[in-house]
Amino acid sequence: MQKIISWNVASFRARLPLVKMLIEKENPDVLLLQEMKLEAHQYPFEEMEKQGYYTVLCGQKSWNGVAVLAKKPLETRMTCLDGFADQARFVEAVLSDGTTLISVYVPNGQPPEKMPQDTSRLKYKLAWMQALNAYVTQKITAKEKFILGGDFNVIFQDGDVYNPALFEGNALMVPSVREKLAQLHQTGVVNAIRQFHPQSGLYTFWDFQGGAWPRNHGILLDALYVSPTLKGCLMDAGVLKEYRAFEKPSDHVPIYCVLDEAVSSKKV
DNA sequence: ATGGCGGTGGAGCACCGA
Numbered sequence: 001m002q003k004i005i006s007w008n009v010a011s012f013r014a015r016l017p018l019v020k021m022l023i024e025k026e027n028p029d030v031l032l033l034q035e036m037k038l039e040a041h042q043y044p045f046e047e048m049e050k051q052g053y054y055t056v057l058c059g060q061k062s063w064n065g066v067a068v069l070a071k072k073p074l075e076t077r078m079t080c081l082d083g084f085a086d087q088a089r090f091v092e093a094v095l096s097d098g099t100t101l102i103s104v105y106v107p108n109g110q111p112p113e114k115m116p117q118d119t120s121r122l123k124y125k126l127a128w129m130q131a132l133n134a135y136v137t138q139k140i141t142a143k144e145k146f147i148l149g150g151d152f153n154v155i156f157q158d159g160d161v162y163n164p165a166l167f168e169g170n171a172l173m174v175p176s177v178r179e180k181l182a183q184l185h186q187t188g189v190v191n192a193i194r195q196f197h198p199q200s201g202l203y204t205f206w207d208f209q210g211g212a213w214p215r216n217h218g219i220l221l222d223a224l225y226v227s228p229t230l231k232g233c234l235m236d237a238g239v240l241k242e243y244r245a246f247e248k249p250s251d252h253v254p255i256y257c258v259l260d261e262a263v264s265s266k267k268v
Numbered sequence: 269a270t271g272g273c274g275g276t277g278g279a280g281c282a283c284c285g286a
Contacts, residue, residue, distance in 0.1 A: 208273035
């Protein structure tokens with residue numbers, strides 16, 4: 001049995017107390033983190049090993065930054081998508097049994113407020129998602145066993161946001177971006193949380209502003225996907241909503257899935 | 269999109285995020 005958690009922490013250093021609480025309460029085997037907002041020399045590798053986790057980190061000063069933490073030893077396989085080394089948004093690590101673990105932080109894509117016509121960020125987002133889709137397609141063709149988790153920054157359906165009208169034209173839900181996520185789904189990856197929670201109104205993000213949390217003005221932005229080879233061993237998945245209510249929260253909450261490989265080997 | 273937004277860098281306030 002393996003528990004995998006993914007969480008956009010919005011600064012690892014600011015969230016360290018809650019990360020430790022999460023580890024203590026949930027005891028995950030694998031932790032995929034996003035928005036670390038630090039470089040490798042600022043990351044407490046030894047302290048996290050004392051907590052029981054090895055870390056593969058793709059860091060960056062101030063912004064972005066993704067990591068894979070695991071109880072078992074890990075090897076780094078990739079620290080960026082081909083052609084996107086300028087922003088730390090992708091990291092891939094491998095366990096000794098061959099299971100691939102990928103943590104992603106998809107670009108937001110929204111233009112700066114002062115330059116609403118500027119589409120460069122949206123173009124970057126679309127190209128980045130295209131590169132991810134191509135990469136995932138390769139893995140599925142190779143029948144690789146993988147888990148892909150992170151902040152996808154896409155409002156895929158109108159029911160995934162408290163008020164879709166407010167986000168019309170936003171880079172989180174413009175048709176071009178939804179189409180790219182639909183293409184990811186078409187590769188055959190399995191959305192773990194949707195297997196157990198298909199309802200609308202399921203959220204993983206509540207803005208710091210505007211009283212979003214007490215008003216439940218949420219958005220579903222985070223996801224855990226597993227390869228088709230792992231679909232049969234999905235036991236459970238969900239959203240750890242309570243982490244939005246603790247002191248000094250991230251604006252995202254952790255999401256999890258539980259895999260039982262014994263079940264899948266029986267089925268095959 | 270915005271109640272009194274959070275975080276970073278660098279020591280003001282601009283910039284980023286969603």
